[in-house]
Amino acid sequence: MTLLSGARLSPAATATAPRFHRRSLLSRMPLRSKVALVIIMCLAAAVLAAPLLPLADPLTGSLSERLLPFFSQGHVLGTDTQGRDMLSRLVYGTRTSLIVGVVPIVIATVIGLAIGTVAGLSGRFVNTVLMRGVDLLFAFPGVLLALLLAISMGVGLGTLLLALTLVWIAPVSRIAETEVSRIRELDFVTAARSSGATAASILVRQIVPVSLPAVLAYSTSLVGANVAISGGLGFIGLGVPSPQPELGSILYEMQAAVYSDPSLALAPVVMILLLSMLFPLVGDGVRDAISGKGRES
Template sequence: MSSPVERDIVSLGAPAAHAGPAALPSDRWWQRLLRQPWACAGVVIVLVAVLVSLAAPWLAPYDPTTGVGGDKLLPIGSDGHLLGTDDIGRDVLSRLIWGGRTSLLVGFLPVVIATVLATVLGLVAGYAPELVSGILMRVVDILFAFPTVLFAIAFAALYGPGLWPVVLTIILAAVPYLTRVIYSEVKAERGKEYVEASRALGASGAAVLFREILPNVSAPIIVYATTWAGGMIVFAASLSAVGIGVQPPTADWGRMVADGAKLFALGAPQLSLLPGLIITLVATALNWVGDGLRDALDPYHS
């Protein structure tokens, strides 16, 4: 009768029964996701927002940066302007459609970059010897010590306010948090039997990290990154609202909220409420997707 270690080694050589907790039950993860109505609603909302933003040149009825004659502060439902116009005559619907491009870009692009960087750092720190691990995590702790807004102000001072200072700020804000999560997951996995069995078969450290450990920690990485994307859309909008982020006349949801807030007294609350509602809806939808993925990717989810 074979020992537990021998059975682990044999199971590593069998592709149909990959060792480790990443193996899912018979149903696919996407089937689990589809059984969750809120997660499905979140996926639909995010996809619609992305597709509408990508199709902005064809969907937007007007140029989002140019006023239309003297049609200023037209109310919702005005002839030729479904959602009215702003204080300089720009079509609100066109600006909302084009604004999704910048708002979604600063929500997704920096989080993707930060996730890749944090994954490499977290894997190395979680698997490396204590000296290397300690040095890497102390650097991460230093990043924790700086308020995110200070990064935004520093980049805006160096490069001027705009899109890329926001992107760099979000990357620096997300990397330490994501690295800490991945580091903890790798530390929990590195001592498990399937890792020891892989080492016993002569696998290199890189092979153990990327072929064995990474697939088994990918679920929390995906879930956490998805949740961060929603939060970063709100954060980027707040930077634009205070003048650090995207600058006029570029259409951006956060900038629209800030500009519209000044016009409440003129009886045009929709100028800030509409982009604010869209930001809230998209960020909430991403959180729904993250919650759904957490359950769908959980191998022990019933």
């Protein structure tokens, strides 16, 4: 067999390749995951359309209107310590939190999938070197690693994105390596090799399509964890700096007032909890759909 042969897979090679059901992935997801996905899409649409909505400026306020309660005139969710509209800051803060939640996961998934695929397809030496490097990242708890980077590099959106990207490269790489190592030994891959298919063809047509769904299901569930971590960093002043709204930073700015009136923290806390639960539900739904366990329940 030559790597440059470019031979096509024979019928025998493709006969045992796993095939997904004809129904779409979405139709095979459990009902709870579909509901979670719809809510996420609605939230994403709302925050993306924020500049078009009749909202107050999230960066400016009036000290004469500071700390207004819920359902005050002109301020449905009240105002913060600077007199800024909380509804407006919640919408724009959710947009920032979604960016912080999604972007690092996308980057970490691409890098982790590449590392895991190379490690899974390589010999023992290369696999050991790459996986030991991944284990070094595992040696630091994710939150601690993000905390150390935020402290050493200074607060800011770029630092937060970098820190959260580094946190998830290791687990995604491990999942990808496990999947690729398992798939490379399956019968349909062995049949493809026997038929004279190139290594590139096997990788693109056989291994990546079968391993990718499991990696994506896992990565989707991590977005909620990212939102929670970024919210925690923001709450201790190591997230997105003021006055740019972000859910954790909103809580940080409200700390002094929250002790006297805990209801002031209700809106951002509920939003963080909601996002932290919705994305894992979608990830579980993708996993169930791939494994054939999805059902309307």
